[in-house]
Amino acid sequence: MISACSAKPSNIEKIEAPLLVNLLVFGEVEDLNKISNGVEKNLWVKLYKVPNRADNNCFPESHGICTYDYYLATSQLDDSPIFNAYSLGTYGELLEPQWQKANTGEEKAIINFKVNQYSQLALQYNKKLKNKESIYQLVATPTKISFSEIK
Numbered sequence: 001m002i003s004a005c006s007a008k009p010s011n012i013e014k015i016e017a018p019l020l021v022n023l024l025v026f027g028e029v030e031d032l033n034k035i036s037n038g039v040e041k042n043l044w045v046k047l048y049k050v051p052n053r054a055d056n057n058c059f060p061e062s063h064g065i066c067t068y069d070y071y072l073a074t075s076q077l078d079d080s081p082i083f084n085a086y087s088l089g090t091y092g093e094l095l096e097p098q099w100q101k102a103n104t105g106e107e108k109a110i111i112n113f114k115v116n117q118y119s120q121l122a123l124q125y126n127k128k129l130k131n132k133e134s135i136y137q138l139v140a141t142p143t144k145i146s147f148s149e150i151k
Contacts, residue, residue, distance in 0.1 A: 023071065041109065043107050070088040116131055
């Protein structure tokens with residue numbers, strides 16, 4: 001006797017949340033736990049960037065990316081984790097993330113970033129742009145974050 005496997009019909013649903021659609025279509029993700037190997041990580045942190053399509057005035061007569069909208073997702077490394085997602089705001093580009101050591105056992109991520117006023121592509125394309133470079137520090141716990149300029 002021959003029997004055939006049959007697939008059940010899928011429950012496909014259109015996602016209506018514009019932010020989620022934008023993240024899925026245009027977003028890039030960076031798993032920040034894969035950097036700074038010498039630092040113990042007690043929190044899972046992912047950084048998402050999406051081109052800010054409203055801001056392309058640094059690329060005359062083109063559609064280049066001047067800035068990105070950034071989002072952060074955090075999760076505990078537990079069986080029943082607390083997880084959250086945050087909007088960090090709009091920046092030219094967040095570069096060179098570096099984990100900083102936190103107190104042993106503390107569920108906290110401390111990550112420093114170099115922050116450019118414009119994207120690297122914009123700076124490469126338009127030599128007239130004057131970039132402002134800053135250092136920002138992200139401090140994340142399972143329930144809250146801060147992201148501020150430190151230098």
